[in-house]
Amino acid sequence: MPPFFSRNDAGDLQIEQVDASEIVARYNSPTYVYSRAAIESAYRALSEAFGERAHRICYAVKANSNIGILSVLARLGAGFDIVSYGELARVMAAGGDPGRTVFSGVGKSAAEIQGALEAGIGCLNVESEAELRRIAEIASEMQQKAPISLRVNPDVDARTHPYISTGLKDNKFGIAIDDALPLYEWAHAHPALEVTGIDCHIGSQLTDVSPFRDAAERVMALAHRLAERGITLEHLDLGGGLGIRYTDETPPAAADWIEAIRSVVDADPLARELPIWIEPGRFIAGPAGALLTRVEYLKPGEHKSFAIVDAAMNDLMRPALYGSDMAIVPAGQAPGERQPGTWEIVGPICETGDFLGHERAMDLAEGDLLAVLGAGAYGFSMASNYNTRPRPAEVLVDGGTCHEIRRREPLDSLWALEQLPTTD
Numbered sequence: 001m002p003p004f005f006s007r008n009d010a011g012d013l014q015i016e017q018v019d020a021s022e023i024v025a026r027y028n029s030p031t032y033v034y035s036r037a038a039i040e041s042a043y044r045a046l047s048e049a050f051g052e053r054a055h056r057i058c059y060a061v062k063a064n065s066n067i068g069i070l071s072v073l074a075r076l077g078a079g080f081d082i083v084s085y086g087e088l089a090r091v092m093a094a095g096g097d098p099g100r101t102v103f104s105g106v107g108k109s110a111a112e113i114q115g116a117l118e119a120g121i122g123c124l125n126v127e128s129e130a131e132l133r134r135i136a137e138i139a140s141e142m143q144q145k146a147p148i149s150l151r152v153n154p155d156v157d158a159r160t161h162p163y164i165s166t167g168l169k170d171n172k173f174g175i176a177i178d179d180a181l182p183l184y185e186w187a188h189a190h191p192a193l194e195v196t197g198i199d200c201h202i203g204s205q206l207t208d209v210s211p212f213r214d215a216a217e218r219v220m221a222l223a224h225r226l227a228e229r230g231i232t233l234e235h236l237d238l239g240g241g242l243g244i245r246y247t248d249e250t251p252p253a254a255a256d257w258i259e260a261i262r263s264v265v266d267a268d269p270l271a272r273e274l275p276i277w278i279e280p281g282r283f284i285a286g287p288a289g290a291l292l293t294r295v296e297y298l299k300p301g302e303h304k305s306f307a308i309v310d311a312a313m314n315d316l317m318r319p320a321l322y323g324s325d326m327a328i329v330p331a332g333q334a335p336g337e338r339q340p341g342t343w344e345i346v347g348p349i350c351e352t353g354d355f356l357g358h359e360r361a362m363d364l365a366e367g368d369l370l371a372v373l374g375a376g377a378y379g380f381s382m383a384s385n386y387n388t389r390p391r392p393a394e395v396l397v398d399g400g401t402c403h404e405i406r407r408r409e410p411l412d413s414l415w416a417l418e419q420l421p422t423t424d
């Protein structure tokens with residue numbers, strides 16, 4: 001069970017001091033629930049691993065972008081990693097500091113770049129030569145100096161799911177590390193650009209620290225070549241990507257990740273004093289969240305047995321998209337006859353790929369509550385309205401208190417922006 005999740009005397013799931021069944025009674029089902037203490041403790045584990053060393057933790061907003069979650073992190077002093085102007089607007093709405101925010105992403109539009117510069121963005125992580133030139137043009141027109149860092153692609157195998165590996169030369173992300181030097185020289189000489197750092201992010205859900213170490217070594221080699229040319233840096237951004245335990249993975253602890261990075265950076269006199277920035281998303285939000293769902297129907301069969309629940313791939317798409325194996329545990333038992341079985345946990349959507357888990361051995365009854373664990377990251381933030389399903393409510397538990405940080409979507413809001421054609 002993730003930290004801050006436990007069982008009450010009846011054996012039902014509790015999030016901090018609140019029963020899952022109470023949450024569903026109040027907010028209905030399916031509902032995302034998050035533990036504030038879990039978010040804070042993950043953030044602190046990273047920050048404590050740095051100790052007195054200069055660092056910045058830029059939480060990757062895409063993992064969970066609810067402003068209630070962002071505000072918890074802003075209060076802890078977090079910076080943010082964003083990939084759209086929309087995410088920046090969320091950071092600001094939550095009380096986060098644009099000056100402590102980095103803007104990543106391969107496709108920043110001119111309007112997004114201008115908006116970010118107007119807001120006082122901390123750093124633009126540039127992912128191509130064309131983007132660098134566009135930023136220079138926009139900043140010149142605005143008579144500003146844009147703080148930039150090149151996101152380099154170090155060609156390191158993160159050994160994760162191919163869809164979430166980003167640091168291989170076949171991936172669309174970043175600038176090939178061997179091509180970065182002339183672009184840095186060009187940017188350094190440009191009056192509207194201020195080179196502040198090097199950035200890299202090699203992938204997500206890494207369960208081994210060695211790719212992080214390899215990437216840090218390649219980034220340091222580039223930092224030396226820049227120093228030889230008189231280009232000094234103000235920070236090194238080594239990205240996010242630390243994995244979490246979904247079922248039987250054994251990911252490194254926060255301290256192991258930071259130690260792996262520091263073993264490279266702190267050993268180098270060039271970078272010992274340089275602030276290290278990181279961009280973790282999943283590690284902070286993932287274990288803190290669960291998706292609570294109710295069993296609607298049991299459909300036992302000789303070949304396969306299906307437990308049809310009220311959450312679906314539109315609410316949580318990781319299993320359908322990546323085939324991710326996420327733990328599904330009982331969260332509250334309904335009265336009535338229990339049926340033992342090995343269940344396919346599926347949703348109501350009209351797609352064969354609509355499943356939350358395969359072959360789960362459980363005794364179930366209709367009306368039971370289940371919890372998909374580790375759903376705090378890339379859960380709600382990737383949810384859609386497919387099949388005209390309102391997205392779930394989101395609840396932040398803080399001790400014994402529940403905060404409804406997002407209401408369940410009212411049905412008519414789903415077509416509120418649509419119009420009937422004006423012709424017959």
Ligand SMILES: Cc1ncc(COP(=O)(O)O)c(C=O)c1O
Nearest residue numbers: 060104204240241279280281282
């Ligand atoms: C640029 C960038 N930074 C940070 C992250 C956060 O990754 P994770 O949630 O795996 O820590 C991502 C997503 O992979 C990303 O693309």
Ligand SMILES: N[C@@H](CCCC[NH3+])C(=O)O
Nearest residue numbers: 062164204205318377378
């Ligand atoms: N959405 C992915 C991670 C992608 C990270 C974004 N760069 C997941 O659920 O695992």
